[in-house]
Amino acid sequence: MPSPDAAPKRRRPAERVTEITAAAATIGLTEGLERVTLRRVAEHIAVRPGLIHHYFPEADSLVAEAFLHATKTEQETLFTRPDAAGPREQLQLFFTEALSPESLQYSRLWLNARNLSRFNDALKRAVTERETSNRELLGSILREGNALGHFTCDDDEQAALLTMILLDALSSYANGGAEELEARVVATVIGTVERELGLEAHTLLPDHF
Template identity: 45%
Template sequence: MTSRDSGTRTRKAPAERRHEIIRAAAQVGLAEGLECITLRRVAEELDVQPGLVGHYFPAADTLVAEAFTSATMAELDGLLPERPDGPGHETPLNTLRRFFTLLASTEFDNVSRLWLNARHLSRYRPVLRDHVIEQELLWCRRIEQLITEGTRIQVFHCANPWATAVRILVAIDGTSAYINTSADARTAPIADLPRTTAETELGLPPDSLATP
């Protein structure tokens, strides 16, 4: 058997190594749950000694929180990329239509489970709680930005984009709360709840945000 320390290893820059550890921890969290993110488990994933992981993350709770943020940021950027300034990008209506189509699929189920997991653990882990709150606010701001733009060009009708963004996010999270128990019932009205809520909030006709 070959020792994990044998052979020649390339010494990585601290920032690169730290990013690698967070990415590996995020994969463990997505596949197995945040409780399974330990220095030893992440070291196994990377085929390194636990002491190396501990050098960058002496407190496992910090690594858990960073892993959560890494996974959920990737989800947010995949579902609702930050919009560039200026013309030439996708319309707010089409962006939301794509967003809700992806949400209704199973592609992001593991991240939905991660959110549920993180909110439960946040009761006991203050560092994770701070990261969850920060990500929730970032989600709201990203949705608010889109609604504000759509309202400005009169595609949406919304008096308070922030409040509407919060209510849409609550509908999304409410649906995701059943991810572990109702996977066989992911049909309307459960899967459609966030979309139909958004259509009502934005003054759109029914099915305006559905995939054509």
């Protein structure tokens, strides 16, 4: 890794912002959002802290962008849709990804962000923005499934909200590790969603549970 004292490679502003936010997101996921500081990010990409300050004069905004960058990657994973997948298949994939061992890092990030957002207005806005976006994406799946007769919920927006609330409840186990997600707890959450959507039991339950 080059020394921070060396002249940083010149990049276009948009490229530099992307580099900084990607580094901050990595630090947020692996070390915690508390560790997303101008100095720590500068160290991570081997530049002087002043360069980070040039693009992010306020540390709070860097933390918020780190959260948005990381959860954008999570969102793309949760809502990626294979060409042949209908809404029910996509919902099954959604739960498989959301409850996978790999998702624990994101669950921890959400817990961390919600706690810190009490003191960081930029982060609070970022959390609300991503919550709303995820809920809208899930609602669109449920709306399509309702139209096709795959689901029979009375209110797809309410069902999407319920689903996200229940997943948030599961994330409270994230700091204990995957073993804390007891099969009966997961089955209770999934069963509640299945009943809300008029699905048979275990339709949405991932195989590893």
